[in-house]
Amino acid sequence: MKIWQLKSTFNGFETLGLLDFDSAFVKEKVERENIFRVYLDESLVWMVFVSDAFKKVVESNNLSGLKFIEVWDSES
Template sequence: MRIWKIESDIKGYNSLQLVNFEDDQERFFGKFESSTPLQESWGEVQVYTIEEGEFSDLPHFWGYSKARVISEKAKNILESKLSNSVEFLPLQHKEERYYVLHVLSIFQAVDYESVLLRKLPTGLVVGFEKYAFNPEVINGHNIFKVFLNERVYGTETFVSDEIKEIVEKNNLKGFKFIEVWSK
């Protein structure tokens, strides 16, 4: 079992931004660090291509760093494996269909006896140097987020080998996988 952190590959790929940043930012801030569904209150959120490049199925989203955006093609391919763990929130773009991937599976999955934490000189824990997970908590989950210091560590989204393999098999573009743990 391996766990991967997913990121958008920004090198040579397109990226997106909110059209109405001031108005729409309230839909994002603090809400993607929660497992509370947003679909019913989502509404219409418009985005545009801020940086041109090769089309990405996981474009970097400058609107909010804790939110992952995927293309309609990626949604259609991954939906059956992710539907119990995420909600797909639609974005309006003049040329493509995109969705914010709101991860609802958030677990107390960190093995604090084996993890290496990143700390400021003051001792404040701000992240992870080396990940370690409790296998019994994450087993069977294809996508998830974790807690750090009793708060959702929203900057990272983790996926299973199965998701990585599906992305690669279907030649989805713009995904960057970083192996963070294996058991």
């Protein structure tokens, strides 16, 4: 299972800094979710994360305006 950061290609916001995503994602919790946000150090991370399933639906329907950045892989 992979987790992707969802970004709109219509805004200029970029992720700042490096986050420890290994401590943010718990496979048993995120594998049931398709779109979500996470808490790191008790603060909400203002990024949207999506599952492989969500990414595949977007791509198979040729939707545009979204960019996916892989941030975590449960197999790694």
